[in-house]
Amino acid sequence: MKQESSRxxxxxxxxxxxxxxxxxxxxxxxxxxxxxxxxxxxxxxxxFPDVYEVGMSHYGLEILYWLANELDFVYAERTFLPWPDMxxxxxxxxxxxxxxETKTPVYEMDVxxxxxxxxxxxxxxxxxxxxxxxxxxxxxxxENDPIVVGGGPVAFNCEPIAEAFDAIYLGDGEVNFQNFLRxxxxxxxxxxxxxxxxxxxxxxxxxPMFYTQVGRKIVPKYDFVPQKVKRNIVKDLxxxxxxxxxxxxxxxxxxxxxxxxxxRGCTRGCRFCHAGYVxxxxxxRSADKIVEIAKRLLENTGxxxxxLLSLSALDHSQINEIVDKFLPYVKEKNISISIPSTRVDAFxxxxxxxxxxxxxxxxxxxxxxxSQKMRDAINKQISYDEILKTAQEAKKAGWRRIKLxxxxxxxxxxxxxxxxxxxLVKAIKKIGFMDIxxxxxxxxxxxxxxxxxxxxxxxxxxxxxxxILNPYKxxxxxxxxxxxxxFVEGILSRGDRLLLPIIEKAYKIGYYDExxxxxxxxxxxxxxxxxxxxxxxxxxxxxxxPWDHLDSGVDKNFLxxxxxxxxxxxxxIDCRERCTACRVCFDYKVTNVMxxx
Numbered sequence: 001m002k003q004e005s006s007r008x009x010x011x012x013x014x015x016x017x018x019x020x021x022x023x024x025x026x027x028x029x030x031x032x033x034x035x036x037x038x039x040x041x042x043x044x045x046x047x048f049p050d051v052y053e054v055g056m057s058h059y060g061l062e063i064l065y066w067l068a069n070e071l072d073f074v075y076a077e078r079t080f081l082p083w084p085d086m087x088x089x090x091x092x093x094x095x096x097x098x099x100x101e102t103k104t105p106v107y108e109m110d111v112x113x114x115x116x117x118x119x120x121x122x123x124x125x126x127x128x129x130x131x132x133x134x135x136x137x138x139x140x141x142x143e144n145d146p147i148v149v150g151g152g153p154v155a156f157n158c159e160p161i162a163e164a165f166d167a168i169y170l171g172d173g174e175v176n177f178q179n180f181l182r183x184x185x186x187x188x189x190x191x192x193x194x195x196x197x198x199x200x201x202x203x204x205x206x207x208p209m210f211y212t213q214v215g216r217k218i219v220p221k222y223d224f225v226p227q228k229v230k231r232n233i234v235k236d237l238x239x240x241x242x243x244x245x246x247x248x249x250x251x252x253x254x255x256x257x258x259x260x261x262x263x264r265g266c267t268r269g270c271r272f273c274h275a276g277y278v279x280x281x282x283x284x285r286s287a288d289k290i291v292e293i294a295k296r297l298l299e300n301t302g303x304x305x306x307x308l309l310s311l312s313a314l315d316h317s318q319i320n321e322i323v324d325k326f327l328p329y330v331k332e333k334n335i336s337i338s339i340p341s342t343r344v345d346a347f348x349x350x351x352x353x354x355x356x357x358x359x360x361x362x363x364x365x366x367x368x369x370x371s372q373k374m375r376d377a378i379n380k381q382i383s384y385d386e387i388l389k390t391a392q393e394a395k396k397a398g399w400r401r402i403k404l405x406x407x408x409x410x411x412x413x414x415x416x417x418x419x420x421x422x423x424l425v426k427a428i429k430k431i432g433f434m435d436i437x438x439x440x441x442x443x444x445x446x447x448x449x450x451x452x453x454x455x456x457x458x459x460x461x462x463x464x465x466x467x468i469l470n471p472y473k474x475x476x477x478x479x480x481x482x483x484x485x486x487f488v489e490g491i492l493s494r495g496d497r498l499l500l501p502i503i504e505k506a507y508k509i510g511y512y513d514e515x516x517x518x519x520x521x522x523x524x525x526x527x528x529x530x531x532x533x534x535x536x537x538x539x540x541x542x543x544x545x546p547w548d549h550l551d552s553g554v555d556k557n558f559l560x561x562x563x564x565x566x567x568x569x570x571x572x573i574d575c576r577e578r579c580t581a582c583r584v585c586f587d588y589k590v591t592n593v594m595x596x597x
Contacts, residue, residue: 004096008103011095019086023250024052027078027100030248031300033065034101035075042185044068044076045099045109045146048117049124050514055080056247057255059309060152061115064173066243074181077101077109081124082131084512090131097131106132111184112146114165116154119492120485120514122161123507125150129164136504138166138209143192147184147199151177155206156231156278157447157547159218160495160503162208166196170204170550171231172264174240180205200225204232206550213497216535217544228551231278235590237264237285244296248303257305257338258297262290262322266311267575267592268343270368271379271450271562272407275311278448278552280584282576286595287318291325298335305336313339314347317596323354340364344382349393362401362435363394370420374410377566384424391428401435402428408465409443409457409483411539412567418465422472429475436476440465442486445538446493447547448554450562455539456490459483459521484521488513491528494536496546502527553584 016022037043046064048055055061061078068076077099082090090096096105106112112132114125126136134148135141141148150158151169158168169180179202187195200207206229211218220227234240246258265279285293294306310316323337330337337355344365352363365387369375372384391402406421425438442462445451462483469478492499505527512518542560558581562572572580576592585591 004105004108005098005103008095008098008105011090011093012103015089015093019089020083021052021251024080024083025086025100026250027103029250031245032078032101032247033069033076035069037075037102040073042071042074042111042181043104043109044074044111044113044181045079045106046076046113046115047079047081047106047128048115049081049121049128050512051083052080053249053251053253055115056249056251056253058115058117059259059261060117060173062243062246062259064113064151064177065247066245067173067177068181071178071181073185075101077104079106079128081128081511084518087127087131096133097128107134107145109146110188111181112148114148114150116150116152116158116161118514119154119160119489120519121154122492122503123511123513125161125164126504126507127511130507137163137500139163141166141192147195149180153275153278154493156274156550156552157493157495158206158208158550159213159497159546160492160499163497163500165208166192167199168206168208168229168550169232170206170229172234173232174234175232176202176204197224203230205229211549213546215544216496216546218496218546218549228549230551230588231553233553233588233590234264234283236593237261237283238289238595242285242289242293244293245300246297246303248301255307256303257307258294258301258303259307259309260290260294260297261285261309262313262319263310263316265592266315268312268315268381269379269562269572269574269580271377271566272368272410272443272445273311274446274449276449277554277559279311280553280582281590281592282315283593284316284318284595287321287325290322291329294326295329298333304334305338306330307338307340309340312343314342314351317594320348320351321596323351327354344387344390347390347394349390349397352394353397362403363399364403364405365390366405367424368405368407369410369417370406370422370424371417373569374413374417374420376569376571378410379562379566379571381571387424388427388431391431391433395431395433400433402433402437404428404436404438406438406440407443408440409461410451410566411454415464415468418468422469422475422478425472425478426475433476437479438476439479439481440469441481442483442490444486444490444493447545448552448559450559450566452494452545452559453538453540453542453563456487456494456537457483458537459487485513485519488519488521488524491524491533491536494538494545496535498531502531553582553588555581555583555587558582 445454
């Protein structure tokens, strides 16, 4: 109602000078969408359950924002979880969560879409619902409450928080998100349950209230919903329209640059990698399309940096062509190109030199394990010699900074395997790098990966890691995670519906668990005493899991075989070379799309 929006605007005018970064809450950014709201307009709030500058960096939220607003009958707006100082003011003045574009209370929307990017945001999700004045459990909602839908990588095991959602959307938004909105519009006037029945007919839409938990398994309550919900897959990225504008945030975002997705999916087969499994197969965007999209986004925003987004950007079959076609433009406009973490064996020094013509940045590599035995076991098929050769070439070409990512906590890992991380850092230091950072984190054995059967190590495991690696601190900055956040994330990622009461108690104590200053391991460990967490730590055999009904497309027996190959040290070929029978392409009638072949 306009009266409530007016009250929100008045609240902002009186309180923005009393909170940090007030520009988070004002909206009106360059390229934001403004539409006339008519009586038949479908009102959508797209929420990222974190602070503004984190949410504004999220590529998936941008895709959904432009997809929704392409539809004439839809007006999609944004909302984020306010920072704690703003939440305090809102609660003090009885102000509900509102949209940035029109300052409309979220509870007045027809749809509330929430991005699920990481499990530690679960407490934020519940706080967001509370601020929006929407009942936390789906079956407690009233007819006029928004349809609450979640989506994102965490949706592939959303069970710990599933009952907070009316619907979960699995897979690529470009396929069926607009259809989802059409059905919501078409079913206005029906009761809530009938509307959800209609939504359940859409491929990739999971309706949690139509399922129940039996043991550890989630099964349908009714025969009108499928045993397994299949994800949505874009078959060819060139076939979907990419947005040509980007909202330029008022507050510098975490990744404050233009982002162009050059490919989706990865077939390298790293056995720990959740994204590598749930986004199969590889689908590349063509070089011409990428350059065209990048130029339009840069011209429509004024940014001077573009990131080529991919799980493995240098694996793109046209990567040289992309850079060669783009280079004259970026040189003329003084624009820099950045590429996320790259594989050592895909790194090309000549290509890196071209990319860094405008602005030379640090290098980031992810060897993941220190010993060759462990790299082979996790299917990270790079050798010690390849790592050192690449580092030597980079040093000769003028790079001075290098960042390395490692994981520990793999099954049957030895102290020597851990020590080899330090030895690798030492060897790279000898090459002459002045600034070396090695980030070492506890493995989170995620659902839908080969390690879904593995044991989640306790945080104390990292105490041993620190003792082993302490002598190597003189060779570089060793950023060794204490394992506490990883352990909690691991429990939540492998959880089931029994965890929702725990998450609900946790958010009432505190939220923003992804942020170090707000994360409390003591809070979580005390709450975990109320459940048998051994059911979530593993190890497991080939048994029922609470995520089996959410189909990523990768066959469970394939994952089990990959897990067995881990113990024998047997590697698996990249399926761009030869099919490895994971079944995604067969069951979903898709294939790897490589534009350069």
